[in-house]
Amino acid sequence: xxxxxxxxxxxxxxxxxxxxxxxxxxxxxxxxxxxxxxxxxxxxxxxxxxxxxxxxxxxxxxxxxxxxxxxxxxxxxxxxxxxxxxxxxxxxxxxxxxxxxxxxxxxxxxxxxxxxxxxxxxxxxxxxxxxxxxxxxxxxxxxxxxxxxxxxxxxxxxxxxxxxxxxxxxxxxxxxxxxxxxxxxxxxxxxxxxxxxxxxxxxxxxxxxxxxxxxxxxxxxxxxxxxxxxxxxxxxxxxxxxxxxxxxxxxxxxxxxxxxxxxxxxxxxxxxxxxxxxxxxxxxxxxxxxxxxxxxxxxxxxxxxxxxxxxxxxxxxxxxxxxxxxxxxxxxxxxxxxxxxxxxxxxxxxxxxxxxxxxxxxxxxxxxxxxxxxxxxxxxxxxxxxxxxxxxxxxxxxxxxxxxxxxxxxxxxxxxxxxxxxxxxxxxxxxxxxx
Numbered sequence: 158x159x160x161x162x163x164x165x166x167x168x169x170x171x172x173x174x175x176x177x178x179x180x181x182x183x184x185x186x187x188x189x190x191x192x193x194x195x196x197x198x199x200x201x202x203x204x205x206x207x208x209x210x211x212x213x214x215x216x217x218x219x220x221x222x223x224x225x226x227x228x229x230x231x232x233x234x235x236x237x238x239x240x241x242x243x244x245x246x247x248x249x250x251x252x253x254x255x256x257x258x259x260x261x262x263x264x265x266x267x268x269x270x271x272x273x274x275x276x277x278x279x280x281x282x283x284x285x286x287x288x289x290x291x292x293x294x295x296x297x298x299x300x301x302x303x304x305x306x307x308x309x310x311x312x313x314x315x316x317x318x319x320x321x322x323x324x325x326x327x328x329x330x331x332x333x334x335x336x337x338x339x340x341x342x343x344x345x346x347x348x349x350x351x352x353x354x355x356x357x358x359x360x361x362x363x364x365x366x367x368x369x370x371x372x373x374x375x376x377x378x379x380x381x382x383x384x385x386x387x388x389x390x391x392x393x394x395x396x397x398x399x400x401x402x403x404x405x406x407x408x409x410x411x412x413x414x415x416x417x418x419x420x421x422x423x424x425x426x427x428x429x430x431x432x433x434x435x436x437x438x439x440x441x442x443x444x445x446x447x448x449x450x451x452x453x454x455x456x457x458x459x460x461x462x463x464x465x466x467x468x469x470x471x472x473x474x475x476x477x478x479x480x481x482x483x484x485x486x487x488x489x490x491x492x493x494x495x496x497x498x499x500x501x502x503x504x505x506x507x508x509x510x511x512x513x514x515x516x517x518x519x520x521x522x523x524x525x526x527x528x529x530x531x532x533x534x535x536x537x538x539x540x541x542x543x544x545x546x547x548x549x550x551x552x553x554x555x556x557x558x559x560x561x562x563x564x565x566x567x568x569x570x571x572x573x574x575x576x577x578x579x580x581x582x583x584x585x586x587x588x589x590x591x592x
Contacts, residue, residue, distance in 0.1 A: 257288060
């Protein structure tokens with residue numbers, strides 16, 4: 158189990174270029190299964206989750222050609238459906254939550270799919286009901302093999318229909334959308350997720366010949382087509398990494414320019430950080446976070462304590478609440494962090510409390526942070542990363558702390574952040590990777 162050794166207290170100065178968006182990449186890779194023609198994808202991040210999904214596609218029989226850094230060509234002409242029954246597929250798929258999104262494409266194109274109960278982050282129960290209910294409405298039949306712990310899905314024909322999703326699930330919407338593009342007739346998806354990742358997936362599918370309207374809204378209409386062709390697609394910058402860099406700059410008192418962020422796709426992320434008191438300048442498509450010795454959390458207009466809560470797009474993404482929480486520990490003022498979606502995502506705060514942070518974990522979903530500013534810096538500590546987003550939050554904490562910290566299980570960080578130690582060290586951080 159690899160570890161990071163972090164010497165805290167180093168300020169960073171320079172430029173960072175955000176990687177391609179992890180959450181978009183996983184959807185786009187699964188969509189390459191929808192056609193036998195070649196799909197070229199650019200700006201893929203070099204991270205564990207993406208690399209593992211690319212390998213899974215290879216093992217399924219997809220021809221994969223690396224064209225250059227972040228650029229690949231995929232041709233799913235000879236998909237080996239028998240591989241779905243192999244122990245290796247079961248192991249790969251169970252360890253990678255994004256693999257559940259191969260169900261829609263395989264079902265649409267081949268009429269069958271198999272998926273084990275997926276793994277991924279240890280952040281609480283992440284149900285698949287939205288995926289399965291939506292795909293069932295299109296005509297698929299599901300059976301669960303409790304002995305093998307796999308779901309078997311079949312469909313002689315998918316037929317378009319109206320559906321109202323029980324929640325605006327991003328991966329659920331993506332899975333249903335990829336099944337619907339080849340279904341017979343018209344499909345209407347109401348309460349669809351509308352994150353930029355979904356917008357990108359929809360635009361890519363339309364470039365392949367799909368007929369999707371309502372892109373960017375929570376009401377998608379899909380006219381099914383008989384087949385899809387190839388295309389070329391470029392993935393957006395990762396908004397979660399952009400937000401992580403903003404928080405990192407504030408916590409460490411650094412001066413960082415984040416390049417080419419696709420600002421129109423960041424939603425309320427920059428303004429939410431500004432409400433924490435962080436100064437951010439937008440210059441063209443760059444964000445500049447100047448060196449700040451302190452930052453103070455705003456209150457609401459009536460003087461009550463600021464609350465940050467996750468919400469479906471265009472609300473604040475849940476993937477950044479861990480960063481908001483850790484950044485608030487060194488602010489002046491208090492804030493309530495309300496993580497609605499996952500019941501275990503805030504449990505990493507005990508590690509921050511060990512470092513000297515003043516946090517009250519009210520319940521599994523809410524934490525109150527009392528910030529005393531940088532007059533009470535965090536202490537170095539040894540800790541274990543439980544998931545991707547808690548991992549980056551702990552890294553930010555360690556970079557701002559006094560002394561040398563160790564973070565174990567950094568595979569969780571590598572799942573979502575591309576060579577983060579090299580990139581940060583290049584602008585002044587002191588992070589050593591140990592096997």
